[in-house]
Amino acid sequence: MENITIGKLKENFSTSILEINTNNGDAFVLVEKKQIIPILTFLKNDSELDYNMLIDLSAVDYLKHPVKKAERFEIVYQLYSLTKNHKIRIKVSIEMKDLCVDSATSLWKSANWAEREVFDMFGIKFNGHPNLRRILTHHEFIGHPLRKDYPIKKRQILSVNDTLMDEMEQKLREKGLKQ
């Protein structure tokens, strides 16, 4: 049975789709990097597809993976429709020379922290992200620990307490509680 999402994507973005495949019954679509935001917007706004939830956004480093890939990184968008009850995975290849992709924060608010995590762990930049800072590691931390070439036992001594107040102050200003 042809997946409705894949059918619609083929119809509308036939030139931007690089690969369609399934893994254990779950379909994924590899698309072109420059077309990612139009595709995600289409998936979200199309009334039959209605992908209103971004379950997760993460990245994969294929540096030491047994399956050789042309590009080192891949970003994976896990989408889900609460109304239609279907799922899809969208993948984008990221090359080492150009470590950036357009941000999906304008489509789903959950992309904000997920993209910060990918930035923190893999060093992939998201163009148009409102607050692209490290989210899990410390601001003094050097490197990106989920990259396969980061030594797993390379420990870094940090000297000061990390603060969350800059974000808090921005929120207080938005709510008019602080000048």
Place this chain on the structure above:
Amino acid sequence: MGLEKFLENAVLTTTISEVLKWGRKNSLYPFAFGTACCAIEFMSLSSSVFDISRFGAEVIRFSPRQADLLLVAGTITFKQAPILKQIYEQMPEPKWVISMGACASSGGFYDNYCTVQGIDEIIPVDVYIAGCPPRPEAILDAIMLIQEKIQKEPTEYQKPKRPIVIGNE
């Protein structure tokens, strides 16, 4: 002091430092730095079944400035390490530290880039407790060891004098 033969068994004589140490060891003010499941065991210790108040240490302080026993219960990451060090430095002297459980004592099974391999890399530790997480009885044992240590602590005049060093040796 020779007073005993006049007063017989009515009065005990001692030194002021012994009384001070006896008071200290029976009124420990713990500060629980709980970051993981060990803190849950500590909650059970402080409630009625195991009852830490039998040892006079039931007043859990949530300000390090009012505590003299730091109980590090849980995994300490490098991001957490400056906070732990600051809290230790905020505690007034004299102070004691219990490292509770495998993670705080050695990093536990988190042998990776972000976990401190034992809090003794950051602050001095008096008693280590094994276990993942340890039973509440083990923490009671640690508190008893701390009490023993407090009672045996040398007073100023008992502390060893630093040898005078002449030349290089």
